[in-house]
Each structure stands twice: as C-alpha cells, then as structure tokens.
Amino acid sequence: MKKTVYAAFSTEVIHEGHKNILEEAKKYGDVIVGVYSNEAILRFDRFPTTSFEYRMELFQQYPGIHQVVVQNSVSYRENLLKYRPDFVIHGDNWKWNEQKKVRDEVVEILKQWGGQLIEVPYTVNDRVKKIEKEIRGQLSMPEFRRRRLKETLKWRPIVRALEVHNGITSLICEKTVVASQADGGLDQYDAQWVSSLCDSTAKGKPDIELVDMSSRMRTIDEIMDVSTKPIILDGDTGGLIEHFVYNVRTMERMGISAVIIEDKTGLKKNSLFGTEVEQTQDTIENFCEKIRAGKEALRSKDFMIIARIESLILEKGMEDALKRAFAYVEAGADGIMIHSRKKDPEEIFTFCDTFREKDRETPLVVVPTSFNQVTEEELASHGINIVIYANQLTRAAFPAMQSVASDILKYHRAKEVDDRLMPFKDVIRLIDAE
Numbered sequence: 465m466k467k468t469v470y471a472a473f474s475t476e477v478i479h480e481g482h483k484n485i486l487e488e489a490k491k492y493g494d495v496i497v498g499v500y501s502n503e504a505i506l507r508f509d510r511f512p513t514t515s516f517e518y519r520m521e522l523f524q525q526y527p528g529i530h531q532v533v534v535q536n537s538v539s540y541r542e543n544l545l546k547y548r549p550d551f552v553i554h555g556d557n558w559k560w561n562e563q564k565k566v567r568d569e570v571v572e573i574l575k576q577w578g579g580q581l582i583e584v585p586y587t588v589n590d591r592v593k594k595i596e597k598e599i600r601g602q603l604s605m606p607e608f609r610r611r612r613l614k615e616t617l618k619w620r621p622i623v624r625a626l627e628v629h630n631g632i633t634s635l636i637c638e639k640t641v642v643a644s645q646a647d648g649g650l651d652q653y654d655a656q657w658v659s660s661l662c663d664s665t666a667k668g669k670p671d672i673e674l675v676d677m678s679s680r681m682r683t684i685d686e687i688m689d690v691s692t693k694p695i696i697l698d699g700d701t702g703g704l705i706e707h708f709v710y711n712v713r714t715m716e717r718m719g720i721s722a723v724i725i726e727d728k729t730g731l732k733k734n735s736l737f738g739t740e741v742e743q744t745q746d747t748i749e750n751f752c753e754k755i756r757a758g759k760e761a762l763r764s765k766d767f768m769i770i771a772r773i774e775s776l777i778l779e780k781g782m783e784d785a786l787k788r789a790f791a792y793v794e795a796g797a798d799g800i801m802i803h804s805r806k807k808d809p810e811e812i813f814t815f816c817d818t819f820r821e822k823d824r825e826t827p828l829v830v831v832p833t834s835f836n837q838v839t840e841e842e843l844a845s846h847g848i849n850i851v852i853y854a855n856q857l858t859r860a861a862f863p864a865m866q867s868v869a870s871d872i873l874k875y876h877r878a879k880e881v882d883d884r885l886m887p888f889k890d891v892i893r894l895i896d897a898e
Contacts (some may be wrong), residue, residue, distance in 0.1 A: 467493030469582075470549035472535050474500040476514045476599060478522060481555070481587030488584050489553045490528050497523045498535035498543050503619045507538045507649030511612060511692075513602045538566060538649035544573045551579065557586035562643045562650055603692035606719025611766035613694040613721035616654050617827055622844040625655035625696055625852045629662040633857050634687040635894055655721070655850075656691065658684060659698040662858040673700050677711055684718060690895075694721035696770075696852070701728055701746070705754050709761040712769070722768035723758075724801050724829070727751045727788065745774055748788055752795035759796040770799035770829060776811055777803050782818070789819055793826050799850070801829035809835040813846045820847040 469489040475482055489495045499519050505512045512519075516534075523532045535543055540552065552574060558567045571581055602608055616623050628634040634656060642651045661671045663683050669675050684695065697715060702708040702725035715723055727746045746754075751771070758769045771792035775785035789800045800819070804811050809832065816828055827849040832838050843851055868881045 467550040468496055468530070468547065469493050469551040469553055470496045470498065470540075470543065470547060471553045472498035472500065472540060472543075473519075473523070474505045474508050474510075476512065476519060476522070478526065479587075480591065484587055485553055485555060485584055486526065486529070488582070489551075492551045492553070492582065494530035495528065496531045496533060496547055496549060497526075497529055498533055498540075499523060500538075501534055501536050502615075504535055504537055504649075506616070506619055506654075507644075510600075511603060511616070513599060513608065538563075540566065540570050541573060544570065544579075548577055549579060551582050553582045553584065555586040556583040559583070562641065565643060600692065604688065606717070607766075609688075609692065609694055609719040610716065610721055610764070613655055613696065613768065614766060616694070617849055620654060622840050622848060623654045623850045624840065625657040625850060626653045627659055627662050627852070627854050627857050628656045628687055628691075629658065629666040629858060630683065631686045631690045632895070634691040634693075636857065638691040638693055639894065653693065655694045655696055656687065657696050657698070657852045657854055658687065659854055660700050661698070662855055663698075665858055673703075677703075677707075677714075681714065681718070684720065688719065695719075696722045696724060696850075699723040699725040701726055702754055702758070705757050708754055709757050712758045712761050712767070713763070716762055716764060716767040720767070722770055722798070724770040724772050724799075725754070726772040726774055726803075727792075728774055743774070743778060745778055745780065748791050751788075752791055755792060755795040755797050768798035768827075769796070770801055770827075771797040772801040772803060772829075774803060776815070777805055782811075782815060785815055786818055789815075790822065793823060797826070799827035799829055801831070803831060805834045807834055809838045809842070816846040816848055 469492045471485055471489050473482060478486075486495065486497075499516070500508060502512050502516050520532055520534075523529055533543065533547075544552070552570055554567070554570075558564060567581075573579075574581060603612075613623070626637045628637050637653050637656050640652065644651050658680070660673065660675065660680070663680060664671045664675045667675055667679070680697070684697070687695065697720050699708075699711070702723075703711070708725070712723065729744045729746045755769055755771060771789075773785050773788050773792070775781065775788060785802065789802070792800065802812060802815050812830055812835070816830075819828065824847075828847055829850040829852065830843060830848050831852045831854045832843070833854055840851055864884070868884060871881045872878055874880075
C-alpha cells in the first residue's frame with residue numbers, strides 16, 4: 465500500500481518555496497494537501513485576499529497532488545486523526561516561530577501510528593520576498609480594506625479592535641501578535657478604532673468636536689500609510705445630516721470600513737460623564753433620518769454605519785434603548801453599539817440578550833472600558849460581535865511619558881530612565897517598512 469504525505473498551506477500564490485515542499489512530498493507517497501479555511505488563516509498569520517474556493521483550485525490544478533482537503537484550524541489534529549498520514553512535511557521555519565506549539569502537537573500525534581515529520585529548509589530569496597510583499601500590499605488598498613471588516617465578522621466569533629491615534633500606535637496594533645495557548649494560533653487585533661477622544665488628546669485638544677473632520681481625516685491618512693487593518697471611525701454625533709452625507713462618501717472613498725455615530729445632539733460631552741453633565745439625546749425620528757441619508761449616499765455595500773445608543777448612559781432605561789435599537793436597524797443601521805458606564809456588564813448583557821431574541825443578525829458592538837473584567841468569550845456568548853478597546857494605548861502612554869519627563873528633571877540626566885525605554889533598534893524594527 466502506497467504511503468501518504470500531508471502538507472497544509474495558507475498561501476494564495478504557489479511560489480518556489482511551496483513548490484519545493486510539494487516536490488519533496490511527492491517523493492514519499494501520495495500527497496494530501498490541506499488548504500486553510502478563511503477562519504484558520506485569520507488564526508494563523510493574516511487576512512485572506514482570495515476566496516477559499518480559489519485557494520482549493522490552486523492546489524487541485526497542481527500536478528501530482530492526490531487529494532486536496534480543507535483544514536479548518538491552525539492545529540493539524542483533526543486532519544491528522546482523519547487521514548493518518550505516514551508523513552507530514554513542512555518548512556523548518558516553524559521550529560522557531562510562533563507555530564512551534566503546532567509543530568510540537570504534530571510530532572506527538574504522529575507518534576500514535578509511527579508517523580514521521582519531514583522538515584525542508586525554508587526558502588527565502590528576493591523573488592519570494594517580492595511575491596509576499598505584493599500580497600501584503602493588496603491588504604492596504606482602499607477597496608480591499610473597506611470590505612475587510614464585514615468579511616471578518618463572518619469568520620470571527622468576536623472581532624477585536626484596538627484604539628489607535630497616529631502612525632506609531634497603528635503599527636503597534638498591526639504588529640502585536642501573541643501565540644495562543646489554546647490552539648497554537650496567533651491572537652492579534654482585527655481592526656483599528658480611531659476615536660475622537662484619543663485623536664483630540666493626541667493633539668492636545670479637548671474632546672468637544674473641536675478637532676474637525678478634515679483634521680480627523682489627516683490622522684486616518686497617517687494610519688493608512690503604515691497599516692492594513694480595517695478602520696472603525698468614531699463619528700461623534702455625525703453632525704448635521706447634510707454634512708454627514710458628504711463625510712460618509714469621503715470615508716467610503718478612503719477605505720474606512722465603518723463609522724459609529726451616537727444619538728446625541730449639541731456640544732459633545734464625553735459619555736462616561738453620564739448625567740453629571742447636561743447631555744441631550746436626539747429624537748428617534750431625527751436620528752433615523754440621519755442613518756437613512758448616510759446609507760443612501762453610499763456607493764458600495766462594504767461601508768458600515770453603526771448606531772451608538774446612549775440611553776443607558778443617560779439613564780433613560782432599557783425599554784428606550786431597545787426601542788431605539790430596533791428603529792435604527794429598520795432605518796438601515798449596519799450595527800448597534802450599546803454603551804454603559806456601570807462597573808459590571810449585566811446591563812449590557814440584558815440588552816444584548818433581549819435584542820437577540822428578535823434580531824439574530826445585526827452586529828452588536830461594545831466598549832468594555834468600565835466593566836473591563838469581562839472576557840471576550842463572555843461577550844460572544846451574549847451575541848456581541850465587536851469589542852473595542854477604546855483608549856488603552858492613550859492612557860498607557862500618559863503615565864509612562866510623565867514619569868520619564870519628571871525623572872529627567874529630578875536627576876538632571878537621562879541615565880535613571882533608560883531601563884524604561886524601548887531600545888532604539890527595536891523602534892527602527894517596528895517602523896521598518898519590510
């Protein structure tokens with residue numbers, strides 16, 4: 465009986481490095497190729513730029529492949545137990561990168577039937593680098609970036625967005641990756657949140673819509689220059705309906721994925737102040753008109769207008785919040801953000817559970833700043849689709865910079881603060897375009 469060889473790929477282009485693995489695999493027996501699903505690619509290293517069907521066909525057309533199957537997880541476990549291959553083949557790079565946990569699991573599973581792991585030297589040359597750079601470049605194109613949030617919502621149990629307010633914080637969001645202890649996949653941020661609070665703070669201005677939309681768009685330009693992840697923009701109230709229509713078109717054209725607008729009127733006051741300051745909620749009729757006008761102005765189906773409900777913040781009650789939510793969805797809202805300043809999530813969970821009894825599809829968004837003890841798994845269990853970590857990078861930077869600035873004055877030199885500083889070589893690596 466002929467032996468079998470298993471190899472898994474997340475690639476969208478078969479370059480010479482992949483050919484090297486496939487040709488080597490054919491020497492050992494019938495080759496079974498596992499093609500990563502969209503969900504698995506997101507857990508692996510990046511966002512897919514082509515369809516799963518295209519990637520399957522890519523390998524089905526490759527000469528000498530015995531079978532092409534789906535791999536639904538970063539982990540090989542399911543397919544190894546199903547096909548029980550005599551060999552698994554992979555590049556030797558996973559010995560030292562974030563996939564080491566996956567590699568170790570493969571070795572342990574193969575021991576059950578005496579299987580063997582074959583590792584071939586990882587191919588790195590200028591041609592391979594160019595191909596991989598071109599694929600990454602596609603992710604930053606406006607038309608691709610814009611639709612990425614909607615697509616990610618299909619494939620992720622919960623989408624996580626991190627606050628960014630300039631190029632450097634965007635790079636941190638883009639490049640921060642942690643190996644998961646659960647399945648050997650990579651935990652990373654799916655989207656970037658550009659809030660008016662943090663954008664204004666970075667410019668040293670109060671968060672009262674003093675920083676106008678033109679300035680906000682310049683911040684977006686900085687972020688888009690250095691990143692590929694989709695952008696969710698804090699649109700405050702959206703302004704006058706006539707202005708909102710034009711701003712929506714600008715956002716859509718730039719490649720922004722979504723805008724969140726809140727149902728308040730007048731001079732902006734931060735929601736976390738609640739009833740401590742005077743805040744006025746818009747009427748349901750007027751806010752629905754704003755949503756409809758924004759939707760009618762769009763030229764594609766990719767851009768999302770998400771309605772933020774302030775009823776719980778302003779102590780208007782659960783009934784008012786739900787009434788508004790269903791009305792906003794009826795008006796065309798692509799998602800609902802529900803906000804609370806309570807220290808526990810029960811109020812949010814009650815809203816989401818009740819909303820889901822009637823509406824199973826519309827994405828729900830939360831910002832767990834006040835109830836930060838809740839996990840993403842808990843949020844997802846209540847039907848929440850997007851979690852926004854809305855201000856943590858800004859709040860982390862302030863005390864660190866203040867402490868360093870104070871100590872330089874205190875000691876009249878910089879030596880005492882040096883161990884708190886990122887080595888300059890690491891700064892260069894972070895902003896290195898390659």
